[in-house]
Amino acid sequence: DGGITQSPKYLFRKEGQNVTLSCEQNLNHDAMYWYRQDPGQGLRLIYYSQIVNDFQKGDIAEGYSVSREKKESFPLTVTSAQKNPTAFYLCASSSSGTGGAEAFFGQGTRLTVV
C-alpha cells in the first residue's frame, strides 16, 4: 500500500533529551512537510522540503532540525532547545513542491515530554 508512515505513534521523553520522529513515504513525492498541532489549534509549519538535500524553515523552526538525505525520508529532531515540545506532530508529503498538489498526512506522533 502506498502511503506516508510516522513512527512511533506515542513517544515519551525526559526534559532535556533530543528526540527524533520518523517520517517515511512511498508515494514518490518530492515535497515533504512537518507540522505541529497543539490542542484545539491549527497546524503550524515547522520545516518543509521541496527536493532531496534541500529544506526551508517554516514559521516555528526554532528548537527543531531536519534532514532530507533520501526522497522517501524526512526525519524531525526535537532538540532540548525547544521550550515547549509536548504536542502532536504531523508529517505530510505532496507530489509537487510548487504548491499545487494536495498534501497526504501521516497518522501523527504524539510527543510528551516530562
Add this chain to the structure above:
Amino acid sequence: GQQVMQIPQYQHVQEGEDFTTYCNSSTTLSNIQWYKQRPGGHPVFLIQLVKSGEVKKQKRLTFQFGEAKKNSSLHITATQTTDVGTYFCAGRTSGTYKYIFGTGTRLKVLA
C-alpha cells in the same frame, strides 16, 4: 507575516441543519485547500480552489473562493453525524511553496 483565520472556532448543530465555516487571509492567495480532521485522526484533503470566484461542490459540501482571493467558505447542507470533525483551510501565496493553515472550525453534530 501571513495569517489565516477561521470562524467560528466551534459549531454545534442538530443533525439535518446546515453548517458554514469561513476562512479569511491577511494576504491575497494563489490557491486554497480544505482539509477535514476527524477526532483523533489526521487531516484529509477535501478540495483545492484556484480561480477567483470559483465554486465547487462535492455532494452536500459547497466550497467558494472569494473574488479577491482573500477569503473562502465551506458550506455543508443537511449535516450528518459523519460530518463531525475539524475543518481546516490552508492558503498559499504566490511565489511561495508553503501553505498556512487556518485555525480550524470544530463541528459537532447532535443526533
